[in-house]
Amino acid sequence: MRRLSLIDAVSMSGNEIIWIDQTKLPFKEKYVGSSSVSRLCTAIKRLEIRGAPLIGIAAAFGIAAAAANSDAKDSDALLRELKSTAKRINSTRPTAVNLQNCINRMMKKAEELPSLPKKTMAKRLREEAYRIKDEEEKASASMGRYGSTLIKNGDVILTHCNTGSLATAGVGTALGVIRTAYASGKNIKVIACETRPLLQGARLTAWELKRDSIPFELITDSAAAYAMKNRGVSKVIVGADRILLDGSTANKIGTYALAIIAKEHNIPFYVAAPVSTIDPRTKTANMLKKIEQRSPEEVLNVLSRLRIAKDANALNPAFDITPGSMISGIITEKGVARKPYQKSLAKAIRGA
């Protein structure tokens, strides 16, 4: 087994949430500690903490930290306070359903607890948050194992954005599959899309791949079609921020393009995501409303550091939607779901 180098991207120490500031990577490995929910919300909005499963975990820690740091006089007052905290954290980013799911789970736990002393309640919530993190870590490992069975020696795998240790707990989702296959001894090569505007591929995925010594080439997003045509890409694997029961997948902007290009070249296109990413409630017709539109400034500049265009209108959707029909399989911790997704994804949720 080749060894993988994992990052603990978010955790708690005492009453503080600790995270690696991903906006500073790969040049600075800076950890931030804060007990402030406002600071956490800023960190999620600014993508210091990002990745669908990871922002779910961070939100859970946020609620645990709010409970631990609360001045509420009794558990009723605490519950009211947590409800307001939950609302604030939930409003940071609209697309990744994991955020909402983790918050709901934490609030359900808080409401289930009888009138325990505040301190005990905080302790239980912290335990629940760590349980979520632990489950996501196990889900990553399981996704890695299931996904790895799809990978052959010699595969050239194209991926987008960052879906590794920095996007969840453990090995990651799509990148977790790639890393698990590599760790198991398969000789593979990765082509990583840089992922404008915020360059999670160039900054984060390249950094993680390098730490694990996995061979890779970085490309601009627009070179993906060239790579699929001329560089022997044999699989595309990406993550997800929200998956509907019909397989419609919201993921980082550019994913839908990759799915179309993969289809044109008859290259299998896989999504890897934990069951916590599946949203059985939203209807396909309403999915577009869940797509976060971010500031035009992210397009007019590179990483807030280099201006590349004069004042101009810019369209900056953070995600796009890939229809289930274009997805060869959805790799979850329960196995690889296949079409028809309506059935296979419902089964994955029930089994979760």
Next chain:
Amino acid sequence: MRRLSLIDAVSMSGNEIIWIDQTKLPFKEKYVGSSSVSRLCTAIKRLEIRGAPLIGIAAAFGIAAAAANSDAKDSDALLRELKSTAKRINSTRPTAVNLQNCINRMMKKAEELPSLPKKTMAKRLREEAYRIKDEEEKASASMGRYGSTLIKNGDVILTHCNTGSLATAGVGTALGVIRTAYASGKNIKVIACETRPLLQGARLTAWELKRDSIPFELITDSAAAYAMKNRGVSKVIVGADRILLDGSTANKIGTYALAIIAKEHNIPFYVAAPVSTIDPRTKTANMLKKIEQRSPEEVLNVLSRLRIAKDANALNPAFDITPGSMISGIITEKGVARKPYQKSLAKAIRGA
């Protein structure tokens, strides 16, 4: 008629070639003057001068300047010198066939001239270079008129890279069509892809569109599929660096992806390029060899000014190839060529 604001991107003054340094745009409008062929070659390699027709024009001026500044003792010596100059300029960039075509034309002119005095020969070559520029300007205007007939009121036109005044003489190729339609009073909107790695869309096309007050939105390259699906894109129009007789089109990296995505959404996909871009000699099987691979540093950095990834392998093809089957029409100064291109493009060349 709405007025358009044209740029004179390359010209001569005395024995010097004068160009606007496009690497400095849109923040500085800096003109450079030099009589040195070495300096001109550097300018073409660095993309201070870029755009398939424009580098052809610049090359013609380069040969004219070399003749004007030569110390050769007689016209035979001058011819030998010019042959070496031609070779140097021709080696700067391999994909745009216009470069080669213009150089061949200048050298043919040089060889045709009887043993004229050096000064007269230089004068004639300068006239020939200006004739080339003048023809490209007229070709732009004609492409604009033909292409404009395809544009309807209310069209949303997606384009890539820069194909305006900065890419040729006159209004431009693809952007020339857009501008001509707008100038004629059609209400259109443009979606401009930023065009990583060198951001010609964000820096140059946005700048040209703004000067002309044409409504536009800038997007990252990976948002093109989102835009075609959700923002009413009704046409895609791009330029070309080399078009084979079967319609295979080498153009800025990302073009092939746009063609595939347009096909998926049943959006017409047009190429606009002067007949000087058509290459009747290269076979489709050999086209990939003509694709320039540029430095990985362009991917690992943004505009040599901001590092975005640690040391890593990066693949940086400057162009990709779109098959003729995906192209709805090729707009030239001779009209809109339609399938089968073998016939229509051959006819365009004969008529040129």
